[in-house]
Amino acid sequence: MPSRLNPYLTFDGDARQAMEFYKEVFGGTLALNTYGEFGEKEAGDAVDKIMHGMLETDSGFTLMAGDVAPGMEFRPGNTISxxxxxxxxxxxxxxxxxxxxxxxxxxxxxxxxxxxxxxxxxxxxxxxxxxxxxxxxx
Structure with missing residues (x-):
């Protein structure tokens, strides 16, 4: 597989909803994995939050996302679009x-x-x- 560059978005607890929305927009195949599925011991309340999500579309788009990792600060910014x-x-x-x-x-x-x-x-x-x-x- 060739190298590829794609956006990776970080959310503050609503990555699942956002990625499901983007699937409605662009179509394609969405894979979502939670912190709990990966056995994250420090997950606490984040057990059902998205550790890694990936949307791959028929148009060749790839969009990845996850919720901020447990113990890390969510810092929204305007440096990416x-x-x-x-x-x-x-x-x-x-x-x-x-x-x-x-x-x-x-x-x-x-x-x-x-x-x-x-x-x-x-x-x-x-x-x-x-x-x-x-x-x-x-």
Whole structure:
């Protein structure tokens, strides 16, 4: 298997719900493993929280996530966002509709000066998404 680079998101107890939401958005196969399943002795209240989750889609996307590890501090930040781009207008607009539906739109999905349709939103789990549809005409 070739090397790959993909986002790994950390949540504060709602990784299961977030990953199930992303499966609804992108489709694919979702695997979730809890701290308890891995026999984490220090898990305490985290026994049912997600230690590792991975969503692999038919479009070739891989998204990984987990809940913050027991004993570690959750520190949300704004230093990462996830970009989804391509030429399939219907597919990308569908992702946009679901991701922005209960979220906050910071840049509406519309034609930009570089000639692509682009939008940016933060979903209901606090993750910022950039959607770019290449070479579209208004």
């Amino acid at each position: 996830v970009s989804v781009s391509g030429e399939d207008d219907d597919e990308l607009r569908g992702y946009w509709a679901k991701l922005s539906g209960d979220g906050t739109v910071s840049v509406p999905l519309e034609m930009q000066m570089w000639g692509d349709v682009f939008g940016m939103c933060t979903d209901s789990y606090g993750i910022t998404w950039l959607v770019n549809i290449s070479g579209q005409q208004s």
